[in-house]
Amino acid sequence: MSWIREGELSFIEKLTANILKAGPMPKHVAFIMDGNRRYARKCHVERQEGHTQGFDKLAETLRWCLNLDIREVTVYAFSIENFKRSKEEVEGLMELARQKFKKLLEEQGNLEKHGVCIRVLGDLTLLPLDLQQLIAQAVVGTRTHNKCFLNVCFAYTSRHEITNAVKEMAWGVEQGLIKSSDVSESLLSKCLYSSGSPDPDLLIRTSGELRLSDFLLWQTSYSCLVFQSVLWPEYSFWNLCEAILQYQLNYWPLQKARDQHHEEQARQQLEADCSCVAELLQQHGSARPAEACNRQDLLLSYAVDRDQRIQGFLSALQHKKDSFFTDLTSQAVLA
Amino acid sequence: MALLYELAWRALHAILHLQRALVSWFRARLCSWNWRLWKRAVAALLVPVALGFQSRKKLGPPAARRGCRRPRWGADGRALEKLPVHVGLLITEEEPRCADIANLVVWCMAVGISYVSVYDNQGIFRRNNSRLMDEILKQQQELLGADSGKYSIEFLNDSTQTQENHSNWQVCKPAVLSSDDGKHSIVTAARQLCRAVEQRERASKDIDVHMLDSMLRGRNWLKFINVLVYHMKLHVFVFIPLAFLILVDLNLF
Numbered sequence: 001m002s003w004i005r006e007g008e009l010s011f012i013e014k015l016t017a018n019i020l021k022a023g024p025m026p027k028h029v030a031f032i033m034d035g036n037r038r039y040a041r042k043c044h045v046e047r048q049e050g051h052t053q054g055f056d057k058l059a060e061t062l063r064w065c066l067n068l069d070i071r072e073v074t075v076y077a078f079s080i081e082n083f084k085r086s087k088e089e090v091e092g093l094m095e096l097a098r099q100k101f102k103k104l105l106e107e108q109g110n111l112e113k114h115g116v117c118i119r120v121l122g123d124l125t126l127l128p129l130d131l132q133q134l135i136a137q138a139v140v141g142t143r144t145h146n147k148c149f150l151n152v153c154f155a156y157t158s159r160h161e162i163t164n165a166v167k168e169m170a171w172g173v174e175q176g177l178i179k180s181s182d183v184s185e186s187l188l189s190k191c192l193y194s195s196g197s198p199d200p201d202l203l204i205r206t207s208g209e210l211r212l213s214d215f216l217l218w219q220t221s222y223s224c225l226v227f228q229s230v231l232w233p234e235y236s237f238w239n240l241c242e243a244i245l246q247y248q249l250n251y252w253p254l255q256k257a258r259d260q261h262h263e264e265q266a267r268q269q270l271e272a273d274c275s276c277v278a279e280l281l282q283q284h285g286s287a288r289p290a291e292a293c294n295r296q297d298l299l300l301s302y303a304v305d306r307d308q309r310i311q312g313f314l315s316a317l318q319h320k321k322d323s324f325f326t327d328l329t330s331q332a333v334l335a
Numbered sequence: 336m337a338l339l340y341e342l343a344w345r346a347l348h349a350i351l352h353l354q355r356a357l358v359s360w361f362r363a364r365l366c367s368w369n370w371r372l373w374k375r376a377v378a379a380l381l382v383p384v385a386l387g388f389q390s391r392k393k394l395g396p397p398a399a400r401r402g403c404r405r406p407r408w409g410a411d412g413r414a415l416e417k418l419p420v421h422v423g424l425l426i427t428e429e430e431p432r433c434a435d436i437a438n439l440v441v442w443c444m445a446v447g448i449s450y451v452s453v454y455d456n457q458g459i460f461r462r463n464n465s466r467l468m469d470e471i472l473k474q475q476q477e478l479l480g481a482d483s484g485k486y487s488i489e490f491l492n493d494s495t496q497t498q499e500n501h502s503n504w505q506v507c508k509p510a511v512l513s514s515d516d517g518k519h520s521i522v523t524a525a526r527q528l529c530r531a532v533e534q535r536e537r538a539s540k541d542i543d544v545h546m547l548d549s550m551l552r553g554r555n556w557l558k559f560i561n562v563l564v565y566h567m568k569l570h571v572f573v574f575i576p577l578a579f580l581i582l583v584d585l586n587l588f
Contacts, residue, residue, distance in 0.1 A: 018336075018340045019340050019343045019344050019347065020344070021340070022337070022340045022341040022343070022344035022345075023344050023348070159544050159547075159548075160544060162521060162547070163542065163543060163544045163546075163547050165525075166521075166524075166525040166528060166529075166542055166547060167539055167540075167542040167543075168539075169525060169529055170528055170529050170532045170537075170539035170542055171539040173529045173532050173533050173539070174532050174538070174539045179533070180526055180529035180530040180532070180533045181526075183522060183525050183526040183529050184522060185518050185519070185522050188518075188521070188522060188525060218518065221517070221518070245347075245351070248348065249348070249351060249352075249355075
């Protein structure tokens with residue numbers, strides 16, 4: 001089964017989509033695709049079949065999202081916690097992933113046609129090497145596409161992602177690229193696995209579970225969370241429309257909360273810059289307090305330097321991430 | 336055509352907003368009609384339903400025979416096999432009522448929940464901490480009556496309170512949080528780690544999930560729930576009327 005199902009919406013679906021698109025639409029939707037195993041039990045099939053049906057539903061959902069002009073989708077495919085499941089199930093999921101990524105590599109033309117960029121977020125070093133290489137080939141092969149984005153969280157938990165971001169910032173400090181005083185909420189966000197994407201506007205979890213299970217905890221502070229009781233393999237276009245309606249009903253309060261938070265962030269950054277400048281002046285032994293206009297100039301100059309340091313660090317970090325995938329791809333070619 | 340779609344969209348949203356307004360109005364009417372009865376019914380129904388536990392132990396004969404007039408929620412709490420240790424209340428209303436939140440805290444205490452954190456994005460309760468604390472103490476007397484003496488409250492925001500030995504009492508520890516307690520705490524911990532690396536006290540490769548976890552948990556329970564972001568991985572969301580959102584921490588069952 002292909003990653004992207006070709007096809008158009010029915011007349012009623014198109015009509016509904018056009019009505020919904022008259023209001024604010026989420027640009028980035030995240031899915032916790034829960035319920036594959038329960039679906040398998042319900043239909044009296046093997047668990048593996050449940051997961052396969054779940055993948056097929058993902059392909060169908062991506063098509064609906066494209067039809068609704070939702071250009072970025074993030075899915076929770078495999079949690080680090082899932083490694084604790086039975087060896088048989090884990091191996092089955094790894095094998096399913098191998099098949100799907102191999103299929104994806106065969107569909108490069110289709111992906112180029114639709115301009116789909118695939119990103120895989122997580123601690124990929126926990127995966128078997130052959131799967132890492134397949135993933136790397138898929139990521140590198142679609143890197144330049146920019147019409148729509150599919151982020152697959154694989155070997156992922158939010159805690160690991162946040163910890164990794166802190167580790168990367170510490171690496172930056174170790175390399176002399178940034179200072180510890182440069183650490184901020186905004187910088188941490190740019191060091192996450194998902195730094196290439198805006199925060200999700202809408203997060204949908206299926207199967208009736210009312211929790212986030214360590215998925216995008218940082219990024220969904222101001223997202224609309226929708227919990228739906230339908231099992232993932234049974235997800236329908238109408239379920240998606242219902243979720244989008246919830247997003248639209250809550251759009252303005254969330255927007256207001258987000259704007260307030262950005263203002264607060266800017267204020268905190270200014271405060272941090274002021275205290276850094278004051279500390280620097282003290283260190284340089286300035287006996288007199290700086291004049292107001294001098295202080296303003298110093299602040300501006302400090303902010304420009306800080307931005308330059310951060311840009312340099314982020315470029316080095318991106319280079320490190322790109323090299324990881326490129327090295328894996330080279331290994332795969334040589335093998 | 337675009338205009339027609341927009342009109343249809345506006346009509347759809349108008350209907351949905353009207354439905355929400357009618358439901359809120361109806362709920363408010365029921366509340367004012369018989370507030371006490373409503374509170375007890377909500378407490379008796381929502382806590383066990385919301386926690387979703389199917390199995391209940393039947394109350395043994397001695398409790399029934401004593402005929403003690405404990406509140407219904409107390410019996411519900413003891414009947415549950417599993418109870419969360421920590422409940423977080425996320426307030427989504429712009430003008431939350433102190434009395435409503437105090438009620439919820441007291442109900443949690445009566446059911447046997449040890450830690451309750453109250454969060455609102457505006458930081459209203461953080462700034463008016465003492466008002467909420469007074470309201471909780473007042474509701475404790477009002478709702479629990481003669482049994483209120485069996486419950487002790489330790490406000491985790493109140494550093495002036497002395498830690499007494501409450502080993503024989505049901506202790507409840509409410510805390511009030513705001514947006515400063517979320518990502519801000521992780522950023523502070525990250526800065527501390529980076530400073531340690533800067534001063535060559537630590538290497539970046541030593542940083543892992545357990546290290547960050549232990550820094551964020553800190554020495555007291557307030558810091559544990561301090562980072563709603565980091566610690567929400569297994570929290571169950573429960574949505575109830577009155578514009579509250581409750582988080583139940585599964586980690587601590």
